[in-house]
Amino acid sequence: MAESVTKEQLLEMYRMMCLIRRVEELAAKAYTQRKIIGFCHLYIGMEAVAVGTSSALRPEDVVVAAYREHGQILARGVDPELVFGELFGKRTGTTQGVGGSMHMASREHNFWGGYGIVGGHIPLAAGAAFAAKYKGDDSIALVYFGDGAAQQGVFYEALEMAQLWKLPCIFLCENNFYAMGTSLERQSYLTDMSRRGDGVGMTRWQFEGFDAVEVHNNIAKAAEHCRSGKGPVIVEAVTYRYRGHSMSDPAKYRKDGELEEKKKRDGIDLAIDRLKSEHGVSDAELEAIKADVDVQAQAAYDAALAAPDADPSKLYDFTYATEAQ
Amino acid sequence: MAQLQLREALRRAMQEEMRRDERVFLMGEEVAYYDGAYKVSQGMLAEFGEKRIIDTPIAENGFTGIAIGAAMAGLRPIVEVMTWNFALVAYDQIINSAAKIVQMTAGQYQVPMVIRGANGAAEGLGSQHSQALESIFAHFPGLKVISTATPKDAYGLLKSAIRDPSPVIFMESELAYGTKGEVPDEEYLIPIGKADLKRDGTDVTLVSWNKQVYNCLSAADQLAKEGISAQVLDLRTIRPLDEQALFDCINKTHRMVVVQEGFPFAGVASEVVSRVQEACFDALDAPILRITNRDLNQPYAPELEKMVLPSIDRIVAAAHTVCGR
Numbered sequence: 001m002a003e004s005v006t007k008e009q010l011l012e013m014y015r016m017m018c019l020i021r022r023v024e025e026l027a028a029k030a031y032t033q034r035k036i037i038g039f040c041h042l043y044i045g046m047e048a049v050a051v052g053t054s055s056a057l058r059p060e061d062v063v064v065a066a067y068r069e070h071g072q073i074l075a076r077g078v079d080p081e082l083v084f085g086e087l088f089g090k091r092t093g094t095t096q097g098v099g100g101s102m103h104m105a106s107r108e109h110n111f112w113g114g115y116g117i118v119g120g121h122i123p124l125a126a127g128a129a130f131a132a133k134y135k136g137d138d139s140i141a142l143v144y145f146g147d148g149a150a151q152q153g154v155f156y157e158a159l160e161m162a163q164l165w166k167l168p169c170i171f172l173c174e175n176n177f178y179a180m181g182t183s184l185e186r187q188s189y190l191t192d193m194s195r196r197g198d199g200v201g202m203t204r205w206q207f208e209g210f211d212a213v214e215v216h217n218n219i220a221k222a223a224e225h226c227r228s229g230k231g232p233v234i235v236e237a238v239t240y241r242y243r244g245h246s247m248s249d250p251a252k253y254r255k256d257g258e259l260e261e262k263k264k265r266d267g268i269d270l271a272i273d274r275l276k277s278e279h280g281v282s283d284a285e286l287e288a289i290k291a292d293v294d295v296q297a298q299a300a301y302d303a304a305l306a307a308p309d310a311d312p313s314k315l316y317d318f319t320y321a322t323e324a325q
Numbered sequence: 326m327a328q329l330q331l332r333e334a335l336r337r338a339m340q341e342e343m344r345r346d347e348r349v350f351l352m353g354e355e356v357a358y359y360d361g362a363y364k365v366s367q368g369m370l371a372e373f374g375e376k377r378i379i380d381t382p383i384a385e386n387g388f389t390g391i392a393i394g395a396a397m398a399g400l401r402p403i404v405e406v407m408t409w410n411f412a413l414v415a416y417d418q419i420i421n422s423a424a425k426i427v428q429m430t431a432g433q434y435q436v437p438m439v440i441r442g443a444n445g446a447a448e449g450l451g452s453q454h455s456q457a458l459e460s461i462f463a464h465f466p467g468l469k470v471i472s473t474a475t476p477k478d479a480y481g482l483l484k485s486a487i488r489d490p491s492p493v494i495f496m497e498s499e500l501a502y503g504t505k506g507e508v509p510d511e512e513y514l515i516p517i518g519k520a521d522l523k524r525d526g527t528d529v530t531l532v533s534w535n536k537q538v539y540n541c542l543s544a545a546d547q548l549a550k551e552g553i554s555a556q557v558l559d560l561r562t563i564r565p566l567d568e569q570a571l572f573d574c575i576n577k578t579h580r581m582v583v584v585q586e587g588f589p590f591a592g593v594a595s596e597v598v599s600r601v602q603e604a605c606f607d608a609l610d611a612p613i614l615r616i617t618n619r620d621l622n623q624p625y626a627p628e629l630e631k632m633v634l635p636s637i638d639r640i641v642a643a644a645h646t647v648c649g650r
């Protein structure tokens with residue numbers, strides 16, 4: 001399946017995965033220094049999902065995410081300086097310091113955000129798909145949600161209507177095997193999450209989410225299905241998070257050796273393998289990209305930190321919409 | 326007398342009631358194997374086992390409804406909702422089922438259950454995770470609403486709530502879970518619906534509940550230095566409201582400030598003001614003031630968040646205003 005992604009694309013995917021990981025590592029450090037407060041859910045280990053997904057979508061497609069969205073918004077092309085800005089509560093952040101870690105959005109990138117109530121964001125994507133169909137345009141919607149979110153009632157309701165009305169929506173379950181400290185088999189009777197689609201007769205399948213190329217190919221197929229008017233799909237990317245649920249979770253609930261085992265399928269390592277074996281890219285080239293990303297992330301971090309804090313004069317600006325869009 | 330954290334006091338109340346009554350069980354996300362998202366139920370799985378300490382999927386409307394049914398069938402569920410923001414997912418079951426079943430069945434069925442969790446802002450949690458929601462539960466006949474953040478009260482009131490034959494909404498505080506206070510060693514119950522004078526004074530009454538009581542006590546300290554004697558009335562129970570305690574206070578100090586976390590519009594503070602002025606108009610020497618959140622969704626950035634929440638400074642300033650000095 002590797003033909004679907006060119007060498008240039010794969011190099012870019014590799015670069016983006018490195019960037020996400022570096023940004024998250026810096027965020028973790030900043031959190032311990034209290035430069036970031038509140039909840040902070042890191043995407044480390046899951047980079048391939050967002051990167052392979054974003055590369056298979058078009059800019060006009062709508063993406064909706066939960067609270068583990070730093071990586072997802074970066075993969076959508078948002079400048080890391082804006083992501084750090086938001087984490088630091090700066091007026092230069094994605095949402096001017098109003099949203100914080102869990103609520104990052106970029107209208108420019110059709111990234112609808114960053115939502116904190118588990119499952120609550122899922123119908124919004126079906127709504128975006130509804131609007132696309134209503135307006136007769138070619139765009140689709142994609143929503144990222146967790147294995148835990150697949151238990152919420154509103155998720156099933158959204159699935160039913162998306163299917164009934166043939167909405168162009170990709171329901172992408174990021175199954176990382178935990179909902180906070182609860183492992184998948186303790187919170188879900190069926191552990192193949194894509195089977196949630198069976199109850200409404202929705203096209204569904206499961207795939208491995210560690211290899212960005214695999215993710216790309218699967219999302220491209222799902223997008224093609226939606227764009228061709230066949231209605232929604234539910235797909236499940238099997239993945240894993242390396243860190244705790246949030247910065248305050250020591251993640252003691254993992255089985256012995258589980259993390260090490262999963263790391264053998266690290267998304268960045270898999271991209272390196274492919275770049276070397278399939279495209280003849282040298283170690284030196286790969287290291288140069290990594291070094292470049294580290295510089296970029298650090299520069300974004302420094303610039304964000306130096307920016308002015310959120311603007312108190314705007315405190316009352318966002319309660320109601322003023323001018324209609 | 327032991328110094329207990331709020332979480333320890335809550336735990337002791339649940340443990341004692343579970344030892345006393347086989348029908349009592351605890352259900353919610355992360356309550357068992359993770360020892361509670363905020364460690365309130367730490368060690369309870371070890372003592373009571375999986376039958377009575379039950380981890381649920383993230384399906385608040387479903388498990389709250391199941392608990393309501395179990396209560397109707399004679400059990401005594403305690404549902405932990407982690408934070409009250411998430412209970413909004415279960416709002417339908419709480420309002421349209423739990424609150425109304427006694428009335429709809431003309432008393433043939435009861436719903437003896439407690440729904441409990443953290444309420445109000447913590448730090449930097451943003452719009453969806455920072456709400457103080459007393460008023461939207463206290464609105465409904467059929468529910469009792471307790472909101473408390475002191476270990477001594479939390480222990481005695483939770484025991485009463487578990488024994489109460491009606492559904493009780495029990496609101497705690499994430500920021501205060503680690504706060505210590507004296508809790509008598511012997512068992513005791515605190516009646517639902519009784520306010521507590523936390524500090525005596527003569528010039529003005531500061532009325533509050535939950536963690537804003539701590540701010541009121543600090544404000545009273547500050548006011549004392551300026552020669553203003555402020556007393557602090559902790560409502561503890563929001564519904565039924567202890568009108569008599571409020572009336573006694575206004576008849577004594579003739580001036581009152583109500584300090585409420587949460588939005589001002591149709592808030593509990595408004596209810597307090599309206600009842601006091603209706604019954605005790607002649608006792609008033611000044612209009613009763615409310616200190617609440619600014620009428621805004623909670624922003625993330627720390628300085629903005631502080632501007633939105635009630636503060637000691639704002640309470641002191643309001644006391645100055647009502648005292649005319």
Ligand SMILES: Cc1ncc(C[n+]2csc(CCOP(=O)(O)OP(=O)(O)O)c2C)c(N)n1
Nearest residue numbers: 068116117118146147148149178179180411
């Ligand atoms: C309605 C609701 N209930 C509970 C929570 C608390 N909570 C936040 S994240 C989470 C686990 C979600 O797990 P999953 O959907 O698998 O996503 P992941 O964190 O693994 O990415 C829980 C229980 C919440 N935010 N919203």
Ligand SMILES: [Mg+2]
Nearest residue numbers: 146147178179
């Ligand atoms: Mg998960």
